[in-house]
Amino acid sequence: MFLYMLIFMAYKSSRWMPLNKRLKFQIVNAVFVVVVLTPQIYIMGRPKSSRYCRQPLLNNLSASVALSIIASGLSVVFTLLDPVPQGLWAAYHVFGLFSCGHGLCTTVLTLTAAACANTTTELYYLSVALTVASAISTGFFMVRSGLWLTNRQAVMWDK
Structure with missing residues (x-):
């Protein structure tokens, strides 16, 4: 859910700026993408990461x-389009399901891969970091969904 939350935050943050001033935000968005992708690609390319580990980290x-x-790509498109088409929203939510599934898989693999901390240290700790980020973002969306449902119920009772 971490990546789903990043797209959500990029979309919400970009809406504070006028459409003609969003180029500066795209630069910030590109820097943020580099910050997220660089450690993953670096650790994936390290020879130590290909050592034996029982779990497919x-x-x-x-x-x-x-x-x-x-x-x-979705964050760039979401920040450039105003309004965002319904089909793109649907693709975003399907991506959210994939992101949630990936977060669950990461959590299960990390919890069962304690022995990998000795053989593939960087890979294991990146997996731990992704698990923590996924848990935090899942908690964020659970609270947000609860508030949305509460607000929706209040509106229904007012009618």
């Missing part, structure tokens, strides 16, 4: 890189 990291690239 390297495969999970490659899926994370692919989802990060898709998320960067």
Whole structure:
């Protein structure tokens, strides 16, 4: 859910700026994409990351890189379009399901890969960081969904 949250934050942040001033925001967006992708690609390319580990953390990291690239594209498109078409919103929410599934897989793989901390240290700790980020973003969306449902119920009771 971490990448889903990044797109959401980019979209909400870009709406504070007028449409003709969003180029500066695109530069910030590009820097943020580099900050997210660089450690993943660096660790994936390290020879130590290909050592034996019982859990497929390297495969999970490659899926994370692919989802990060898709998320960067969606964040750029979401910040440039005003209004965002319904089909793109649907694609964003489907991406959110994939991101949620990836977060769950990352969590399960990380929790069962404690022995990999000795053989593939950087890969394991990046997996831990992705698990924590996924948990925090899932909590964020759970609170946000709860507030949305509460607000929706209040509106329904007012009618």
